[in-house]
Structures are given as C-alpha cells and as structure tokens.
Amino acid sequence: MVVFLRGCNFKCTYCQNYRIWGASQPNNSNALLREIKRNKDYISAIVFSGGEPTLHLNLLQFLAQTAKKEGLLVGMETNGSFPEVLTTLIADQLLDGLFVDIKAPLSNPQKYAQIVGAGKANTCIIKIKRTVDIGREALAAHKLQEFELRTTLFKGLFSPDEVIEMVNTFKTIPYALQQGRTEMFAQTDLTMLTRDEIAKLAVQCRRPLRIRTLEKGDEGIA
Template sequence: MKVNYAGTIPISTLDWTGKAAVTIFFRGCPLRCPYCQNHPYLEGPSLVELDFVKEKIKTSKPFVSAVVFSGGEPLMQEAIIPLAEFAKSIGLLVGVHTNGCYPERVAELVERKLVDKLFVDIKAPLDNPELYGKVAGFETYRVADIRPSRTPEEITAAVTKTIEIADTRGMELELRTTVIRNLIGNEKEIFLISAWISKHVKNKGVTYVLQQGIPEHSLQKDLRKTRILEREELFELGEIAKSFLEKVRIRTKEEGEEVI
C-alpha cells in the first residue's frame, strides 16, 4: 500500500497538548481554505511505501508517547488504518487532525479502537453552509482547478456527523477554530460556533480552541498582508466561548496555549 506522504516531525510538543508526539503529514485535502498554512501539501503525489512511514514512527518511539496524523487531510487515505494499527501495536497513542469531511473513516477508526483523540476543525458556524463554504475556499476557488471537491452543504453535514460519532462514542475531542481578521472569527461568529457546540455536543468536557491564524503564509495571496489578531483580541473571543463551554483555550504566537 502506498502513502501520499508530506513529511514528519520526529518530536513535537505542539500537536497534542501535554504529550510528545511524532507527527506524520499527508498530502491531499478536499478543501481549499484561503488561510491554509500547509497549502504545499494540498495537491500532487509524493508516494512512499507503507513501511517507510512505519519506520519514521518506529524511529521516534523511544522519545514519544503518541503519533499524530495531520496534513493536508490524513483521513483521505486508506493507509491511515494500517498506520494507526501499527502505532497502537507498538504502544503509542493515536491522534488525528481532521477537517471532519470523512466521518465513515472516523467511524472505522473508532469502532476498531485505533484512535485515542480527534482534533476536528470547525471553520465557521455549522448551521451556515454559505459562510462555511467561503471559509473552506468554495467561493474563491470554485472556478479553478484547485476548487474544493465538496459543496458547502456536504462539508457541514460531514463535519457534523464526524463530531456526532466522536461524541456518542465518548472519544477525547478537541474542536478548533482558526481566526483570521475579516474572514472568520468575529464576535458573532464565535458566539454562534460556541452556542452550537454547547447545544450539540453532549460531552461537556470537550475542549474548544481558538487559534491565532498567521496570514503571511496563506494559500490566498491577498490574505498575506492581513493584520494578525492580537493576543488580547483572541482572549476576548475566548471569553465569549467560555460563556457557553467549560474548557476553552487560545493559541497565540506570543504566549502559546492559554486556558480561558
């Protein structure tokens, strides 16, 4: 089996809070978020053998307690299943960063007890497909060769299903919104996202993280000069989320991760 491989961070303390992990990046994604930092991974094949990636995981094993699969979108690939099996077989926890577009693969991982934590992006209010599509690049790139492969309605339905699967199975779950000035993450939008989580996620221990978007390396060139949200602005948004949710954090370049 081939893996569409993008790279490895042998030891990361940023991709799973509180754990040292080896992070494996995959190529390919069905979305084209204008602010994407990993846009070099969005397209094109870089195929390697499954054993190549297993060896990357194995090499880091003495120094980490977990593997994190990221991208791109790791759940696009069938190889995620045997790689998760391998990681579990050598005693590592498994985390997956996902945009939520592949609930069927999430269900398989959960059913087979091959994942310990899901990190799911909520890019915009899930009851507003039009806005969600804009943030996922549907409007900007829909006439280009790199347009998203799903409609906004399909995206929001899939993300909702992914969260539902994780929630009903008692999975450890982190929901995340990346905030970009004048694109997504104003006070009303964070209010609506937080209210949706509070209403639809039964596990009140869910963590919601507001991430400071860094526009300078964005996929969309005209975003690259956008002024970054200051830590104080993100903190204020975190306080809005906190009025709905028990566990809220912000992540900024200045201060790292902070609990609200």
C-alpha cells in the first residue's frame, strides 16, 4: 500500500504529483489509519511517498507505529532533504526500507537546484549526502532491510557521463534507473527514453543496476 503524503519542498520539472505540492496540511490521519486497517490482510508493507513524506514526522510516526503493530513492513520514498527525520524513524525501529531519489549529479549543485526548483543548492546537496550516509550505515548495521538510490531519466536531461557519475558515486549501494514518464506532469518539454536506451546507459555504468520501464517493468542489468 502506497500512501502519498501532501506537500513537497521541491518542485521538480518532471513531477507527476504536482497537484499535491501546495497542500500545507497533512493528510487526515484517521482516514489513513482506517485504510491501513481495512487493507492489512491483503498487503505486506506500507510505503510512504509524496510529495515529500518526511515533512510530516508526527504523522509518519503515528502511521508507522500502527503499521508495525499490524505486522506490516514500512518503507519510505524520499528526496533526501530531511535526514534527521530518517534518523529518528530508524532509531525508533519504524523503518524497514529506504528509497532515495538522486535528481542530478551531486557534483553539480546548480543543475540539481535547477531540476528540483530549490534555491539553496549547496544546502540541498549536503542534506542528500547525509541521507545517503544514514541509509548506508543503517543497512550495514541491519537496521534497514532495503536501501536503494534512484534516478529518473528523460531524453537529454543528462549526458551519459552524468548518468555514469551519479550511479558510480555510490558504487556499493543498490541503484535503479527509472524511465521518466511524460503523460502525467505539467511541463511537456521533456521526452521519454525507451527501455533499450535506458538499458544501454545501464550497461555503460559497468555495475549491477536495476532499470524500471513501462515496456518491461523492473529488470536487473548486470
């Protein structure tokens, strides 16, 4: 079960969930609680997504505690801006899986800021690096079951060298290249890469990766 929490500190050019950017109030916790309980016999995990779910620490704690009591695993998809929230959740044993977006090469704060629409590029990069460190350390200490970095690709958004750099900055961490989709977002000047184009980029990275595309779903590329 994926729970999309409202509000985001980024404004990515390709965001599919831009309709929930602006909401200042968190989702109705009682309604979410009812949904979790109603579905618990049919699901194995809850994944918080958004928007940026880590904007809502209290709500996350409440829902994750509920999920844990129901015997469910808890995952988080995040843009990495709030590492302190992840530290708290991991310390409280409320997180099993962490999935972090890498939106651009971390060596290029200007490009990162341009893609995510955030002003303070260097601060943003520092936070994301801290988030990656937290995930790496928690995985090594068996405090997380799963940790993955992800980059969404569109035609012309990154050069092959930039993709290789992103992926190989974190050589030991599982990484997925995702096919950006254009049918659901506001801005239309980006175009999709095909599965074969993404697979070719993955091979160029010379390390095991996952790719996710409409054509073939989730695949491992050795």
